[in-house]
Structure formats: structure tokens, C-alpha cells
Amino acid sequence: MAASAAAVCLASALTACGGAGDGGFTAVGAAGGPARTPAARPTGSVTLVPLDGAKRTRGRPTTTAASGPAGPSGTAGSASGPAASSRSAAPSAPHRNGTPPPASGPAVPNSPQPGASSASPAPAALTWSTPTREATDQRWCEKATVTFVNSGGTAVRSGTVTLGTHIIDLLGIDWSTIKSTEPLPTPIAPHSRTSRTWTVCVDDWRVPLGMHIETRVAAVDWS
Template identity: 45%
Template sequence: MCCALAAACLTGCGGPARDGYAAAGAVAPGPERRAGDNVPPQAPVELRPLGDGPAPSAPGVAGGTPPGAPAQRSAAASAPGGTPATPPGTAQPPQPPPEQPPATSKPPAPAPGTTSPGTPANLTLGPPTRAPAADRWCEKVTVAFANTGTKPATSGTVTFSTHIIGALGIDWATIDTAQPLPAPVPGGTTKAQTYTVCVESWRVPMGMHVETRKATATWT
């Protein structure tokens, strides 16, 4: 009864409530006051709304992000690995096909029981080896024929280049003569043949001689 009377007196003495707020709280004990005396409160005064209005929001909560809270990431943020996020329904651009290693071609292997095709005959002639003959316008010439192919040389011609040398060492002329190839020359083999190479006798007077320095061949 006394407390209610004191609260009513405080409200009445303090005048009408400002902006719809009324002071709430116990009145500190003190000496008796006369009617009309204004006595300030001894404890903190809390102001409360008289109606059902919205409670005041805490600072930094309503309409914003609480202080210290991490900011939300937008939809355009990068996905892991640095690839931008693609909105739903967006068509992906066509990707180029992966590069293929260059194809290497190999000759087909021969079927079982068959042999690979052979290579044609290929003759290599060694340097001619010379020896004296009975006549001064002739000499014996030995030539080696090496067939590096797999097929035999079945026929051909050997051409000799014979130089006519004077008594003072002057090379007066070169005469070519031909003789048959020592066929057949099997593939992968070497065959040597000695020829008697001669020129016309009148070309080699007394004191002159012949030298066969080169041999060439054709074959089939």
C-alpha cells in the first residue's frame, strides 16, 4: 500500500509522462516530503513504452550484419581452383578435343611362311689392279665386283679406261674398251675377275706403254 502510494506520488509529482514513457522502479527511502516537492530518484530510472510498439533493436543487429560477423560471399565468387561459378541454366562453351599423338606407320610384316621382297642387284667395283701382259699395248687388270643387293646381277658390261703414256710420261690419249660382266654375281657376294685389256697396237709405239686406271660397269 505504501509502495503503490509512493509510485503514484512520484508519477504525479514528476508531471505527465514524456513521449509515452513512465518511470519504473522502487523509490529510495528518504525523509518525508511535503506535497508538491520534487524528489529526484536515488537509483537508475528505466523508461518503458506505454503501448505495444516494437522494442528497440540492438545496435548493429537490425537491418545489417552484426559487428565482427564474416561477410557472405556472392554468387559470382570463384569456385575452388580459380574457375568462376556458372549460373544455373547457362550453356557451357564447347571444349576442343584432346590432342592425339601423331600416328606412326610401319610397313606390314610379311605373312608367316613368306619372305620379304628382295632388293635389286647393286654392284660396287673395287680399284683395278694392273699387271704387265705379253704385249706392250695390253695389260692384265683384276677387278672385284661386290653385289650389295639381294638379287643377282645376271648380265652386264665392264668398261675400262686405258691411258697411253709416252716415253717422257706424257699422257697422250685415253681409250675405252668394253668386256662382259662375270655374271652371275649373286646378291650379298663379291666376285673378282682378271681381264686382258688391250688397245690397237699402232697406238703404242716403241718406248710407250698403257695404264688402265678406271673401270665402270652396267648390269641387269
């Protein structure tokens, strides 16, 4: 720019010095030379230097396209932000009575309670042993002990045991049997055992000298 200004001033001086009579003129170009062709446009990039000294970029300035509508502060918004995701989720429609719909998801079956069993307990199963006999000071009386075992799943609540006392002579002949009924030692819990001892006596005249008695289990009734 400084060189251009100097050239203008020099041309003005030459014009002032050569002027006479009809007016001055300025010789431009070589005398008798070929006609000048118009200047061609530049094919490369152009560097613009402003007078205020501000920094400019070379070539066309680049612009950044906003990816969404400007917000309240003038900045460009983003279509993929939280607002877009909240607009894409449609609220569930309430029921006609105004209550919200139930939460969706796979149905969970009711799990069984710990320790609960759907099967019924097994009934009571009672067995008993052969009486253990013990003599007394009278030959027409003796002690008989019976053991009862409940191997079932339900307790024995009630019942009776029928004892048969056999009268036997010296030769082992069974002359008669005297029965007596006693209550069971209830309750008898499942998978448990219990014992009971009874003193069994018959009429003394039924057991003469030299004879004895033997007590055995005749029957058991239980429930």
C-alpha cells in the first residue's frame, strides 16, 4: 500500500511538470508499444490485510452449523440431549377411574413358605413289644412292662391294651386265660417310643400251689 501511494504521488508530479498551453498529459507505458491486455484474475488464494490490524483467516471463513435450536443464552441446542429423550418417552395413559396402570413385567409365581409342606402327615403307626414279666411276693400277681413305638407321622391320642394272663400248671398246661384292659400311655408322639408297667393279678384260688401265671398282650386298640 505504501508503494502504491508513492507511485500515485509520482504520477501527479509528472503531470504537473509536463503541462503547458492546452493542458498536460501523462505518458503511460512505452511509446509505440503493443496494446495492453486486461489483467487476469488471480487463481490462488488471496490474503486480506485489514487496516485495523485484526487477524483474519486465509481464504473463506469457516462457519459452524448449529446442531439444534438456540437456547435462552444464544448457544445452539442438541437434539440428542435430555430434553429430546424426555419428549420421546410418552406417558402411560391412566385407567378410566383415574388410577395409574399397574407396572408391566413378567408375573412372578408365589414362592412356597419355608418349612411348609403340601403333603399331609402320615398317620400313626403303633407297634408294641412282648411284655417283660417280673414276679411279686404273691404267685397270682406279677408286673408286666410293655414298650410302644409310634413310627408314623401323627401322634397316638388314645387307646387301650388288653392283657391276657394265662394260668399254667407244673406240666406247662394252660388251664385258663384271664383278660384285663388297661389304658395306653397316650399321647405317643410321632417317631417316638414309651413304656408302661402294670401289676396284673388274678383270683388267688385260681393259682394253687405249684402253678404260676404268665401275662401276654391280647390286643391293642388305638386311634
